Amino acid sequence: MNDQGGTITLVDIRKNIDQAIGAKDASLARALMTELWSAYPGPASAPLILSGFQALEELGDEVDVNPLNVCVLRSFAVEPCVPILKATALLGHIKLDVTLGEFNTYAQDILSPESPAYAPDTDCVILGVQTRDIAPDLWIRQGKPVSERVADVIGSFESLINTFRSHSDAYLLVHNLQQPAWAGEGILDVASAQSQRDAICQINRGLVAAAAKHKGVYVLDYDALVARHGRANWSDESRWLSMRLPVAMENLHHLSDEWLKYLVPMSGRVAKALVVDLDNTLWGGVLGEDGVGGIQLDGEYPGAAYQAVQQVLLDLSRRGVILAVCSKNDEADALKVIESHPGMLVGTDSFSVLKINWQDKATNIRAIAEELNIGTDAIAFLDDNAAERLWVRQSLPEVCVIELSDDPMTFADALRRTPVFERLGLSSEDKQRNQQYAEQRQRDDLQGSMASLEDFYRSLDMQLDVFSVTPAEVARVAQLTQKTNQFNLTTRRYSEADISRFLNDPSFDVFAARVIDRFGDSGIIAVVIVEVEDTKVRLDTFLMSCRVIGKTVETGILSIIASELEGKGIKTLTGHFIASAKNSPAGSFLADHGFKEDEDLGWQIKLPAASLRVPDWFKA
């Protein structure tokens, strides 16, 4: 009995996990535990996952985890959910510390400053109260007028939320009220002025309004969760009566998963990008074998299953999730399908990166992460092929590999179920993010169609803004010195305090630069720190974001600064190149701009220099 219909038994997987741990193969053990949980989520597997992770820790497993401290206040038993919640979280690289309020003392816990809810390092408090506990006469219709009860219950929630927020800044996640499976008035309820269902809906709307008055207070739609699995099937009434556990055994992990949809974004361990395969993932069939006419992608069975996946991609993209393709295919053929197949809902401009080649997927995913300038731990991967999934799980254990069954009709749901795509709110940056990446790709595409590089540079309509840094830019400047690895002449890492010190030191000048071109404003993308000694200037730091490499921006920046220094009477510019593992792109920078190497003094150039002129494709 399991969700995935797998034929391997729990006992077998457990044996394989023990073998992998015995062989000290941490990534295989981790991959097997993910498979175990996917096939048999629930109270029997949770202890195996927890002790498995204990063993991995002892093996020195290296994947980072995000910690989160959670306290659950409740009107029902939740103890069996705790190991299930912790196990699922660990598989998603989140380490949860869970405390519980006493059974049914949720109100006292909120009112009392000594309660576990107010422990100093609490990140999130979950408040789970059942309809039958806070509004018993709405749970079982007793014939009283409902309108008064609605206002009372909303008032109770408001009071709980306001009191909590007055004592704590931690996140608060409040369950809304579930509908009973059967309305007291039977079929009359739906149109009744005293409708039980409608009363609960009004309370739930009032709860949303009460939460919206505060920062960091969220409503967990418990009623929708129950409805999703069937109101008739969710509860175990006899277990409620004997053990106060109202949720049936097979649904415990569904409650845990719903909590995680909030806890995951709260922990920060979200996926910023989703990398998708093509064959049998975005369309049915294999393009290389079935040809463009043979793949299945339309509104009928089974093509509709793949269109459903593409629809989820569109939804995720609107939420700020970056999309990328990683497929073993002929690139030209695959691009043609993406661009012009009538069944496609996403297009080439939906994707920020497309890796369509014959390389292994782990290498491609690493490259995608680099190009997007994010960590591999912020990537989720969708691929119908179990062997590819296992390969990526073992090579890149920090990537969120989405588990899929054999049935494409379940793929879209698997995506929707994954908590790493949830967000607590959408910043304007999130909404703009895909637009920024799309602009970047437009720039890259343009390069292909230009007759010469100079034409290309000219077509970008670039404007350089090089300026002396003020305190307002100190944070961004320091961040760039710490993050920039490739185009970095000396890789000197500076803190905000260091940069401030440079600003206040008359012998140092700190410059920053922005590029504005026809696709947008890049923001600050370069930092130059110089030290003045009489008529000589030393380049302490010259770095540039990899986003603007290949457009002669470095030439422009260096030339503008050289010209300004020359105007102040500087006669010589000097510099060193300090090689690092990653900065070979900056290796020839000094030589390329006319600096000559001197054994003792490093590289230097006399001003004015013909090689330090701002190219004419930059707008004045």
Add this chain to the structure above:
Amino acid sequence: MTDTSKSEQVRQIIADTLFMSLEEIGADASQDSVRNWDSLQQLNLVLALEQTFNVRFKPEEFAAMTSVEKILEQLSLKGA
């Protein structure tokens, strides 16, 4: 499944639930003899048995399952 392997499986589930090793849960283990086996763990144990053997225990059966022997008895009554 043979009787010995069913007994071992039940002992293994008890060991897992209590975060103990299989060796610490003998065929004669009971709530009285095993220190960590309290009423909260009883609930976790029953849920784990339900998932593993695909059965449902009623409250009165639950209360009776206080030793390896009694658990095996309940399982065989359910044909598991």
